Amino acid sequence: MSAATVTVSASQGKPRDAARRLRIYGWRLALFVAGIAVWQAASLLKGATFYISSPSAIWARETQWFADGTLLFHTTITIEETVAGFALGAVAGIAAGFVIGPQRDVGEVLDPFIIALYSIPKVALAPLFIVWFGIGIWMKIILAMVTVFFIVFFNTVAGVRNVDPDLVNAVWLMGGSSREILFKVIVPHALSAAITGVRIAIPYALIGAIVGELIASNRGIGYLVSSAASQFDTAGVFAALIVLTVLATVLNSLVNVVDQRTSRWRVDADLSLRPN
Amino acid sequence: MSTNALVRIEAVRRVFFRRDTEQLALDAVSLEIASGSFVCIVGPSGCGKSTLLNMIAGLIAPTSGRITNAGTLVDGPRLNVGYLTQKDTLLPWRDVLRNVEMPLEIRKVPTAERVRKARDLIEVVGLRGRERAYPRELSGGMARRASLARLLIADPDLLLLDEPFSALDAQLRQEMQNELLRLWGGSGKTVIFVTHDLEEAIALGDRVVVLGERGRIVRDEQIGLERPRDVVAIRRRPEFHAIEARLWDALAAHYRPEPAPS
Numbered sequence: 427m428s429a430a431t432v433t434v435s436a437s438q439g440k441p442r443d444a445a446r447r448l449r450i451y452g453w454r455l456a457l458f459v460a461g462i463a464v465w466q467a468a469s470l471l472k473g474a475t476f477y478i479s480s481p482s483a484i485w486a487r488e489t490q491w492f493a494d495g496t497l498l499f500h501t502t503i504t505i506e507e508t509v510a511g512f513a514l515g516a517v518a519g520i521a522a523g524f525v526i527g528p529q530r531d532v533g534e535v536l537d538p539f540i541i542a543l544y545s546i547p548k549v550a551l552a553p554l555f556i557v558w559f560g561i562g563i564w565m566k567i568i569l570a571m572v573t574v575f576f577i578v579f580f581n582t583v584a585g586v587r588n589v590d591p592d593l594v595n596a597v598w599l600m601g602g603s604s605r606e607i608l609f610k611v612i613v614p615h616a617l618s619a620a621i622t623g624v625r626i627a628i629p630y631a632l633i634g635a636i637v638g639e640l641i642a643s644n645r646g647i648g649y650l651v652s653s654a655a656s657q658f659d660t661a662g663v664f665a666a667l668i669v670l671t672v673l674a675t676v677l678n679s680l681v682n683v684v685d686q687r688t689s690r691w692r693v694d695a696d697l698s699l700r701p702n
Numbered sequence: 703m704s705t706n707a708l709v710r711i712e713a714v715r716r717v718f719f720r721r722d723t724e725q726l727a728l729d730a731v732s733l734e735i736a737s738g739s740f741v742c743i744v745g746p747s748g749c750g751k752s753t754l755l756n757m758i759a760g761l762i763a764p765t766s767g768r769i770t771n772a773g774t775l776v777d778g779p780r781l782n783v784g785y786l787t788q789k790d791t792l793l794p795w796r797d798v799l800r801n802v803e804m805p806l807e808i809r810k811v812p813t814a815e816r817v818r819k820a821r822d823l824i825e826v827v828g829l830r831g832r833e834r835a836y837p838r839e840l841s842g843g844m845a846r847r848a849s850l851a852r853l854l855i856a857d858p859d860l861l862l863l864d865e866p867f868s869a870l871d872a873q874l875r876q877e878m879q880n881e882l883l884r885l886w887g888g889s890g891k892t893v894i895f896v897t898h899d900l901e902e903a904i905a906l907g908d909r910v911v912v913l914g915e916r917g918r919i920v921r922d923e924q925i926g927l928e929r930p931r932d933v934v935a936i937r938r939r940p941e942f943h944a945i946e947a948r949l950w951d952a953l954a955a956h957y958r959p960e961p962a963p964s
Contacts, residue, residue: 595761596791600805600856601781610804614795690836691795 479660487665496650501669503646504635507563508677511570512631519575519627520620523582527616533583544576548634552641561642570634577630578623585619585693586612618693625684628677636670647673708737708860708892709758714767714917716753727753728917730767740886740893742903744953745913751896752788754917755862758894759785771860781809784858788865790845792837798824798848799833805856816855823851827881843874850878854885861886863895867902879906879933887930900953904945905933912949914956921952 462481469480491497526533552569559565589612597607639648647670654662711733718725728750735741745751756762757769760778769776771783779785792801799820806816824833827847837845846866853861863882867875883906886893897903903910904925912921925945927936936942 590791592787592789592791593793596787597804597808599759599761599779599783599785600808601779602808606808610807611793614793618795690838691797693794 476658476660479664483661484664484668487661488668491665497669500645500647500650500666501673503563504632504639504648504673507566507635507638507646508570508631511567511634512574512628514567515571515574515631516578516620516624516627518571519578519623520582520617522575523579523586523620524613524616527583527586528612530587533587540576540579544580548573549637549641552638555638556642561644565642566635566638566646569638570631573630573634574627577627578620581623581626582616582620585616588619589615615693618688618691621684621688621692622694625681625688628681628684629674632674632677706737707734708772709733709735709894710770711735711754711758712768712770714754714757714764714769716750716757716762717765726916728764731917731919732767733911733919735892735894736909737892738890740895740906740908742895742897742907742910743913744897744900744903744910744949745917746915746953747898749913749915750917751898751913752864754913755785755864755894755896758860759783759862761785781856782859783862784853784856784860785862786849786853786864786866788868790837790849792840792845792848792852794837797834797836798829798840798851801837801848802851802855804852809856819855820851823855824848826854826885827851843870843878846870846878847881850882850885859891861891861893863893865897866895868897868899875902876933882906883931883933900946900949901937902933904942904949905931905936910945910949912952914953918956920956921949923949 465478466481469475469478469483475483488497526536548569551572552565555565555568559568593611593615594607597611602610635646636648639646640652643649643652647666650666651663651670654660654666711731714728714731715726716728718727731750731754743751743754753762757764758771758776760776760780760783763777771780792798793804796804799817802820802824803816806819811819821833824830827850829844829847829851832840832844832848835844837848840848846869850866866882867878870878879902895903895906900910904927907925910921910923910925911919912923914920923945927939927941
């Protein structure tokens with residue numbers, strides 16, 4: 427479907443399309459510059475810098491952090507936490523989904539408990555994780571992992587359970603054994619649904635890591651934000667937020683890459699634990 | 703009993719249970735399908751045509767009565783039976799080539815051989831160049847062609863087709879009907895083709911069996927039209943219209959509109 431749309435839009439009125447794109451980029455740039463200009467102008471008002479700092483001060487802080495290595499150090503920490511938490515959560519979610527998914531009775535027994543755990547705002551778990559894992563990197567990894575885990579787990583379970591019975595019958599009619607039905611229909615369907623979960627979970631891994639850093643930390647971008655704020659260093663807060671924005675944007679484009687690579691064949695499973 | 707019957711359906715009855723109520727889908731159906739013949743089964747929706755086909759395929763068992771295929775009792779799916787359902791059941795995560803290969807993959811045919819056969823059949827059904835497309839990227843007609851290739855690759859002796867072209871537009875349907883006749887002609891394969899379209903049944907079949915409610919056979923007619931046929935040309939023949947009128951009367955006489963579907 428997407429391939430067809432792409433060819434159509436590419437073959438129709440190319441020059442007009444290019445002009446339109448250029449215009450849109452032009453407007454974006456203009457809006458950005460105007461925003462910065464208004465911000466800079468507003469910062470000249472008496473006492474305003476305390477609340478909104480100024481683009482020039484933020485830029486100065488950014489270059490200073492870049493030069494002294496602060497930026498690289500804290501960004502690396504946050505990326506490590508995000509990636510580790512994401513990987514562990516995704517693997518655990520897929521594994522748990524495959525174990526619990528096929529066992530309808532076990533799933534039904536566990537259902538209310540899983541929903542209850544899932545419903546807890548993950549931020550509220552942070553203090554408990556501090557008690558269990560200290561304020562080091564593991565607490566953030568676990569927080570990111572827990573967030574990712576549930577999203578991937580629910581998708582995988584749904585993928586295992588909501589396999590189209592007609593597809594199962596089709597393979598059965600071809601002479602497929604139950605083992606072949608498992609490995610050629612159920613597993614690919616569940617993995618495909620798990621990828622949907624993984625894709626949704628990517629930004630949540632960053633949220634988990636940042637929340638952990640905001641609550642208790644001495645490193646990471648979340649720490650940069652909170653430590654700057656506690657010193658009323660507004661320029662520092664904004665500088666850290668900008669780094670965070672860049673990181674989140676990169677992760678979002680990763681989501682798009684996963685989308686493009688898998689949308690040709692991915693299935694989106696219905697996300698209810700009990701389909702019937 | 704004729705001696706060359708491939709499929710024998712003997713006093714088959716099938717009851718479904720739905721929310722504590724019994725529903726009689728088929729009652730005392732008996733039918734013989736001659737080996738190598740093209741038999742069309744026509745009937746209004748809900749007459750049990752698909753149920754009958756599912757039982758011949760071995761997907762479900764009769765409540766009473768029995769079905770034999772080549773002299774042995776049907777008690778599960780068989781490798782020499784191909785079933786094309788109304789709905790496409792191509793696996794979404796496999797491209798056309800890998801979908802078509804699937805039956806041979808299950809038979810443990812070596813990769814090189816099954817790829818070669820799959821490519822041949824993809825060519826035969828007119829899907830060349832779409833080997834690497836995923837089912838989602840195919841139009842309804844192309845998906846049908848891919849399903850047909852997957853059905854034929856296993857080289858089944860008995861083809862069960864359940865309203866295979868009903869979702870296609872009229873022109874594409876005729877094209878696929880001719881394609882099917884071309885592929886079947888001289889193959890010696892037995893075809894059981896279920897449809898609710900009387901014209902389609904007459905145009906394709908050697909024999910048309912009209913089912914009434916609960917699978918009661920209200921008419922069983924040999925179609926004496928010549929082979930090979932062109933499904934478009936044959937519809938213009940006066941004999942065609944005579945047959946159609948007779949079968950339509952049989953269908954209409956026994957048709958009672960159902961209450962609201964459950």
